[in-house]
Structure formats: C-alpha cells, structure tokens
Amino acid sequence: MKLIQLIKEPFPSKVNQKTYFLEMLGVATFITLFLYLIRPFGIANWEGPLFLHCLGFGIITLTISLLFDAFLTFVLKVRKDLPSWTFGKWILSAAIMLMLLGFANYTYVHYLVYQSLQNWNLQAAFNMVYYTVLLGIFPLIFGGMMQQIRAQKNNEIEASVVQEQITQSHNPSVTPVANIVIPPSSNSPTKDAFSHLVPRVSHQIILNSQNQKDQLQLSLRQILYLEAQQNYVEVCYYEKERQQVQRKLLRNTLSQLEKQLLETNVIRCHRSFLVNLSRIEKVTGNAQGLKLKLEHLPDQIIPVSRKYIAPLKKRLKDK
Numbered sequence: 001m002k003l004i005q006l007i008k009e010p011f012p013s014k015v016n017q018k019t020y021f022l023e024m025l026g027v028a029t030f031i032t033l034f035l036y037l038i039r040p041f042g043i044a045n046w047e048g049p050l051f052l053h054c055l056g057f058g059i060i061t062l063t064i065s066l067l068f069d070a071f072l073t074f075v076l077k078v079r080k081d082l083p084s085w086t087f088g089k090w091i092l093s094a095a096i097m098l099m100l101l102g103f104a105n106y107t108y109v110h111y112l113v114y115q116s117l118q119n120w121n122l123q124a125a126f127n128m129v130y131y132t133v134l135l136g137i138f139p140l141i142f143g144g145m146m147q148q149i150r151a152q153k154n155n156e157i158e159a160s161v162v163q164e165q166i167t168q169s170h171n172p173s174v175t176p177v178a179n180i181v182i183p184p185s186s187n188s189p190t191k192d193a194f195s196h197l198v199p200r201v202s203h204q205i206i207l208n209s210q211n212q213k214d215q216l217q218l219s220l221r222q223i224l225y226l227e228a229q230q231n232y233v234e235v236c237y238y239e240k241e242r243q244q245v246q247r248k249l250l251r252n253t254l255s256q257l258e259k260q261l262l263e264t265n266v267i268r269c270h271r272s273f274l275v276n277l278s279r280i281e282k283v284t285g286n287a288q289g290l291k292l293k294l295e296h297l298p299d300q301i302i303p304v305s306r307k308y309i310a311p312l313k314k315r316l317k318d319k
Contacts, residue, residue, distance in 0.1 A: 007087050008087070009148065010084075010085060010087075010286050010287050010288045011086055011089070011287060012147060012288050013081050020066075020069060024065045024066060025062060027065075028059065028062040029058060031061055032055050033054075036050065036051050048112075053112060057105065060101065064100050068093075068097050068100060072093065081271065081305055082288075082303065083301070083303065087145075087148055090144060091137075094141075095133060098140075099132070099133060101132055101136075102131075105128060107120070151306075152287045154285075155285030155286060155288075155289055156285040158313075159283045159290050159291075162309075165317060166280050166281075166283060203220040203221070203264070204219055205218065205219070205261070207261075208250070209251045209252050210252045211251065215250075216237075216248050216250060220264055220265065220266065220276070221278065222237040222239065223235070223236075223237050223266055223279070224237055224276055225273055225274060225275045225276065225279075225294065225302055226257055226273065226274040226275075227254075227273050228271075232250060232252070233250050233253070233257055234249055235247065235249075235250060238279075238296050254272065254274065258274055261274065265315075267315055269290075269312060270289075270302070270305045271305065273303065275302050276294075277312075277316060279294045279295045279296075288305070288306070289309060290304035291304070
C-alpha cells in the first residue's frame with residue numbers, strides 16, 4: 001500500500017536544463033572512466049584506442065539522455081514541476097531511457113566489433129536492452145526513492161518555517177492598551193475610537209492585457225493568485241460584494257503582469273504562478289517544493305517551486 005502511495009507522490013524535478021546537463025555529464029564521465037579502468041565484459045580484448053571506445057559509451061549516454069529529456073519537455077510538453085509528475089511517471093521515463101540506451105549501446109558495440117552495421121541482430125539487440133534495464137532500473141528506483149524522501153523531509157521542514165512566518169504576519173503583536181492614545185470623541189462608539197489603528201490600505205490596481213484593450217481593476221486584497229495559461233494569464237480574485245471567487249483571462253504573459261505588481265504582496269512562487277502572500281492560509285510540503293492553501297479556495301493547491309522558497313521566506317520576513 002505504501003509503495004502504491006509512493007508511486008503516486010510528486011517527484012522532485014531538476015532545477016533547470018543546465019543542472020540536468022551537468023548531472024548527466026557527470027554520469028557519462030563516470031561510465032567512461034569505469035569502463036576504461038575496470039574493463040569489464042571483455043573490453044580489455046578490444047582492438048584500437050581503448051579510451052576512445054569507452055568514451056563512446058559516455059557520449060551515447062549523454063546524448064540519449066539529453067535528447068530524451070528534450071523530447072519530453074518540448075515535444076510532449078511534459079511538466080516536471082507540477083504534482084502531476086509523479087514517482088511512477090519518473091520510473092516509466094527512466095525505463096524507456098534505459099531501453100533506448102540499450103539499443104544504442106548494442107549498435108555501437110556491433111560497429112566496434114564488426115566495423116560495420118551489417119548483420120545487425122534484432123535478438124541480440126533485445127538481449128542488450130533486457131540486461132541494460134535489468135541492471136539499471138533497480139539502482140535508479142532506489143536512488144529515486146532516496147531523492148524523493150530526502151526532498152519531502154526538507155520541504156516539510158521549510159513548510160513549517162514558512163507557516164510560522166505566515167501565522168506571525170497574520171497575527172502581529174498587539175500594542176499594549178496602556179500605550180494606546182484614544183483620540184477624544186464623544187459622539188462615536190468605542191470601536192470607532194480604535195479604528196485609526198486598523199490599516200485602511202485599498203491599493204487599487206489595474207492589470208492590463210498586452211494590447212491594452214482589456215483590463216481588470218481591483219484592489220490588491222482581492223487578488224488570490226495569477227496562473228499562466230499558454231498565451232493568457234488567469235487572474236483569480238475574491239469579490240466581496242458577491243462573496244464568491246471570480247476568474248478572468250487576460251492576454252498577456254505572467255512576467256509582464258508580475259512587473260505591474262512590483263512592490264506588492266503578490267509575488268512569484270512558481271514559473272506558472274504568482275500568489276498573494278496576504279491570502280495564504282496554510283503551508284505544507286511535498287518532494288517538489290511547498291504547497292499553499294489560500295483563503296476562499298479550500299480545494300485548490302498553489303505550488304511553490306524549490307527555487308522560489310528562499311525569496312518567499314524573505315518577503316514574508318520583510319512583510
């Protein structure tokens with residue numbers, strides 16, 4: 001049961017393409033050096049420049065991994081930074097990549113041995129794929145589990161810290177009554193005498209579309225979050241008069257609207273989301289980052305990517 005639950009859990013994605021490239025470059029370097037120094041599978045008996053032959057396996061590993069990742073990202077449009085990218089999907093993608101590596105390695109070995117691609121044997125290729133997956137999948141699964149568990153624990157700790165900051169910002173220390181100066185007022189109720197202590201910041205703002213033909217005017221307090229949706233941005237806000245959540249699409253980029261919201265409590269928390277810090281109710285963590293629950297949205301989760309956790313904590317501290 002726990003294994004099924006683990007498979008359905010979000011899996012931590014790489015931070016960016018550069019990080020992934022460096023990781024795979026390290027793997028390719030390890031494979032090259034391992035084959036050259038240990039020389040398993042009869043590699044020591046191969047003719048020709050042995051190091052270059054071993055380097056070929058490293059280059060194949062690097063090339064296949066980068067091309068496969070590019071295919072997932074740019075062709076299939078797989079989003080690895082959302083909760084839909086689970087541990088199970090990561091295992092499936094790893095298995096497919098191992099199969100591709102098996103076919104590529106067999107083709108390379110066949111060429112090294114026979115100096116030709118003629119008489120390429122399909123059965124031998126499938127055998128190579130079988131052993132490649134068999135030898136590679138279990139270490140990958142174990143490493144992935146460790147990565148997921150470690151990320152989950154770290155983000156749960158981060159979530160507790162952020163939750164404490166949220167609680168403090170929503171419940172600031174109360175000024176002692178002895179230090180409150182009540183302005184003279186004989187015609188107002190007692191509560192009106194204290195009303196000057198409550199901030200009355202409405203901060204009206206206008207969010208414009210890219211062509212300036214469409215706009216949305218509202219107060220900053222109304223904004224819940226903004227989400228990028230292809231060529232549009234969905235603005236989710238709370239309309240107090242109707243006491244319901246409203247959504248409006250603006251044809252613009254999230255980056256452009258982010259510029260319009262500078263110096264406000266609406267900040268970037270994910271490459272696809274801006275969130276209003278004043279509307280956060282609860283913070284939890286998963287392997288991919290933090291999860292935010294907002295006021296008036298009990299059934300929706302706003303993700304916080306790992307790269308945005310530190311800026312989020314800083315803004316809450318300075319708030």
